[in-house]
Amino acid sequence: MLLSDLYLWLSYSRVSTSKINKLLEKMSPLQLWNSFSDAQTYNLDEKTLNALKRTRSAEYLERTKQYLETNNIKYITRADPAYPVMLAQKEVNPPPVLYYKGNLDLVREPCLAVVGTRKASQYGKYVVSKIVSELAKSFTVVSGLAAGIDGYAHAAALEVGGGTIAVLGSGLFNPSPVSNLGLYDDICKNGLVLSEYTPDTHASEYTFPQRNRIISGLSKGVLVVEAAAHSGSLITANCALEQGRDVFAVPGDIDKIRSVGTNKLICQGATPVTCAGDIFDSYSMALPKSESKSKTVEIDISEQVVLNILRNGEKSFNELAETCGLSVPELNTALSTLMINGLIRERSKNIYCVSI
Amino acid sequence: MLARINSYALDGLNGYRVSVEVDVHSGIPKFEVVGLPDTAVKESRERVRSAIKNCGFYDTPRKVTVNLAPANTKKAGPIFDLAIALGLLCSTEQAGIDENKRTLTTIEEYVFLGELSLSGEVRHINGVMPMLISAREHGISKIVIPRANANEAKYIRGIEVYAVDTLADAVSLINGNRFAPIEKSEIDVNSVGSAVEDLKYVKGQYSAKRALEIAAAGGHNIIMIGAPGGGKTMLAKCLPGILPKMTEQEILETTKIHSIAGILDEDCGIVTTRPFRTPHHTASRIALTGGSSSSRPGEISFAHNGVMFLDELPEYPRSVLEILRQPLEDGVVTVSRAARSVEYPANFMLVASMNPCPCGYKGSATHECSCSPSQIQKYMSRISGPLLDRIDLHIEVDEVNYDDLSSGELAESSAAVRERVNVARGVQTKRFAGTSIYSNSKMTSEMIKKYCELDSAGEKILQSAFDKLGMSARAYTRILKVARTIADLEGSEKVSAKHIAEAVMYRSLDKAVR
DSSP: OOHHHHHHHHHHTTOOHHHHHHHHHHSOHHHHHHHHHTTOOOSOOHHHHHHHHHHOOHHHHHHHHHHHHHTTOEEEETTSTTSOHHHHSGGGOOOSEEEEEEOGGGGGSOEEEEEOOSSOOHHHHHHHHHHHHHHTTTSEEEEOOOTTHHHHHHHHHHHTTOOEEEEOSSOTTSOOOGGGHHHHHHHHHHSEEEESSOTTOOOOTTHHHHHHHHHHHHSSEEEEOSOOTTOHHHHHHHHHHHTTOEEEEOOOOTTOGGGHHHHHHHHTTOEEOSSHHHHHHHTTOOOOOOOOOOOOOOOOHHHHHHHHHHHTSOEEHHHHHHHSOOOHHHHHHHHHHHHHTTSEEEEETTEEEEOO | OEEEEEEEEEETTEEEEEEEEEEEESSSOEEEEESSBOHHHHTHHHHHHHHHHHTTOOOOOSEEEEEEESTTSOBOSSTTHHHHHHHHHHHTTSSSBOTTOOBOSGGGGEEEOOEEOTTSBEEOOSOHHHHHHHHHHTTOOEEEEEGGGHHHHTTOOSSEEEEESBHHHHHHHHTTOOOOOOOOOOOOTTOOOOOSSOGGGOOSOHHHHHHHHHHHHHTOOEEEEEOTTSSHHHHHHHGGGTSOOOOHHHHHHHHHHHHHHTOSOTTTOSOOSOOEEOOOTTOOHHHHHEETTTTEEOHHHHTTTSEEEESSGGGSOHHHHHTTHHHHHHSEEEEEOSSOEEEEEOOOEEEEEEOSSSSSOTTOSSSOOOOOHHHHHHHHTTSOHHHHHTOOEEEEEOOOOHHHHHOOOOOOOHHHHHHHHHHHHHHHHHHTTTSSOOSGGGOOHHHHHHHOOBOHHHHHHHHHHHHHHTOOTTHHHHHHHHHHHHHHHHTOSSBOHHHHHHHHHTBHHHHHHO
């Protein structure tokens, strides 16, 4: 019996990872396998015993391996030297097997988790794309493929050609949400999708909090972008603390529901992050060289007027129309040209500000 | 004796001649109508008999057979009443004869249309305008219609139209008495639509007002997205006040449809201002496209050359919205039923409004949105991509703040905006003279290539807009068309970079996809 097959057995028994790890503290996987043939009874509850018994067959495991191969799903067990070192730590509660699609080499590069609320605001989206596009040059970006911040983080990393890892809360056959399926395919091709659950597992309310420990476990640190008071991202942040990872948080307005969680993290000692540089500093890493956009943009008078007003703070379209002295068509043209040239951006609907 | 009276009927927008044959012969007293009559036609026998009696003629207690030829098309409505009554009077020799009891031939020159009341009065009927136009094409020179329809008939030249008040008038006409045909008049293309709201009372909303102006000038479809209470409906209600004046051709086309449906203003007689239709979201598919057994035109045809406003777009059933796709593209709707298929023009400008999410406050500065991503996705998915594809302008309508509401200052009035719109539409009418389209929004790919040629600066800005703002390819021709209208509003011959830049601003839904 190969050690890797034994781990596969443990994974396919679908006994919870923490129970398996408790058992493995007492004995090796091989001992466990053999103990069943001796008809020896251990301190196991009936359910666990049955689950392990049901899947304890060499033939079953052989079929399973074939099944995984035909479905093009690769797996790595704890017996494998390539198993991510960061995960093997005891605090992480390492799963016996990781199922994955894509490039596994990414886990050996320095990873950083970027997580946040599913109900992201325009601001959150902007912050993620801004910071992650910098981070992705030096880090592999780890996140959970959820809607909102998670999805934006993956997309931003892929956009700049960086590596990204999506850790699913379900089996690889059932990625969710539907809106991110396109992204899932992209990550399979250009990144890494992994899950501790057997491929046909469906997501449940227990699986998502569980996978958060893997997101933080894989990473050197966790960056929380937007989180409400009881957000799942805070679970990830807690996991990170237990595992001895760093926690970063992007501060937000104190009156916004989506900032309560991140602001609380900062109060509790998380490092506030306002730009990618803050994270590079805390790891004493040099800022990656950005291709300096020294491209000068020609600006005409009306655009200059608008830009000057916006430099003093964000303004809505109506405020601009009343103060800038331009006609509405002129103002529209000026705003549009400035946006196309990347000098300003629409912060939320009809509200404009200077891009940083 | 057999009498034959000419009448007219409608098949879709086209009329055809119906011969009303009345025969009185011996037998058990009976009144039979044949030739595929519907209930309204069958019931005409009761109206006809009473009208005859009440006009001082006598009703014959013999067997009467009425045939509506051709016998294979369905006849609907009460328009044959007058012809049947005259036929009955002629066949009983109470009319159409001179003092020597010789049959007069005058009756064959006329076509009779009209519904009778029991008192013998001739009442208003639907569809007079298209029937007159068809009759003129078929070489008919004299037609008798109810007095109530005289207003719509006076604009059709090349045919003598006689208006009658009662059955007795019609009898007197066929007895050889001379009547004066109704006087023709010119179509007044300069009448101004009466809008419920005026733009001068709309506070703030500069961007939205500008977008409405562009939409009105180029006939572009427009969607307004915003939180509740932002004034989307009010803005839409201002629209009739800034729509460009109609051309004579457009007036006739629209009047024809309104005439068939019976929604014409009797006093005015024609549609001189662009129709503004607002079907409720409980409207059925048939109500929108037209159809039913009588193939009546629907709301989208009523809005021909005008505006159809769909308030709260996602509340409409998806099946109802999807049927708009083909008319939006082709400008016609084909209503096909087992018996026949009718084509109605439906060249309308779609104006829609919606909230950004079910609760209405997504992206709002004052309220937190309480919708989950899946709720928002579900809400947005009620409007299909292909439908959004056909909408040129998307605008975000802001919430109005208190300062704006309380300020006594008046904005630019609808009349001033309408001036500019008229000028821009005039340019387009000249440009598209000789083609089948009237406005920039309906340009074909070939015309876009010809009239929206860009200089290098324009190309460059469009290119970077696509790269920077993540525009989808579908936006490309839409932006060009809108830019053409913006250039027309400015009186510019060429589409330049600044027109493109402004047009890009009105694609908020494309940008949101990013």
